[in-house]
Amino acid sequence: MMAMPIACSAFRRTALVLALVAGAMPAFAQESANQSADQSATQIASSQPAGEVVLIPNRVIYPGETIELAALKQVTLMAGKQKPDAVATRAEELNGKIAKRTLLPGRYIPTTAIREAWLVEQGAAVQVFFIAGGLTISATAVTLQPGAAGDLVKVRNIDSGKILSGTVMADGSIRVSAS
Known part of the structure; x- marks a missing residue:
């Protein structure tokens, strides 16, 4: 009787790990030393520390939501870590764009997960x-x-x-x- 719950528990743990790994790649980074948690949009856009810098969400951004600089956090990648290809890294690439899917905090933002805002709506x-x-x-x-x-x-x-x-x-x- 005890073997069934243990196997089920191991199965659930494995499924959870696979879901987390497949969901999105984490941004292996450390926060910039000159950055506070509530950094303004102007500071994010203007401060570019040396090294490879990426912008990641600091909160969940839902599909259809306009991406604002206040919802992003600037991080510097740790030594030896390189960002994957096709991820947004600059404020100009993200500000005012629309999320096509859920963007999770601490994860890279793939360029395929954002789109331009619609100029014409359906039915207009x-x-x-x-x-x-x-x-x-x-x-x-x-x-x-x-x-x-x-x-x-x-x-x-x-x-x-x-x-x-x-x-x-x-x-x-x-x-x-x-x-």
């Missing part, structure tokens, strides 16, 4: 432009999916009901081309 009315030489055609459409600048999104023309694909421009309009 937008201006659609077709420009060819001196010809410009504009129409109003409703977006069928959200998108950031440079993203290809589908929109539905309000007048004709036709679905078009176009590129989101920096001003929030959509530019379509002849196909």
Whole structure:
């Protein structure tokens, strides 16, 4: 009777260890000596100590949440430790971006876990432009999916009901081309 709980307990411990290891890679780092726990966003952005420095969350950041510098902590990697490829390390890479998945405190932030903020939301009315030489055609459409600048999104023309694909421009309009 005692063998079953012990095996079950060992199984649970193994599963927990595997879940923790697979979940995210920890940032092997030590806090900068000149950094306090409540360092302001300006100090994080301006102070860059010598050595390899990374930014990690100091609290849980949930999917869809805008990343603010106040939610990040600057750490210097310990001697002999190198950061993995494709992790965000600079304030400019993270400030104002949106988390695509849960970002845990003390873990690296993969660049694949963040995205640009949407310029157009799904269901929003937008201006659609077709420009060819001196010809410009504009129409109003409703977006069928959200998108950031440079993203290809589908929109539905309000007048004709036709679905078009176009590129989101920096001003929030959509530019379509002849196909």
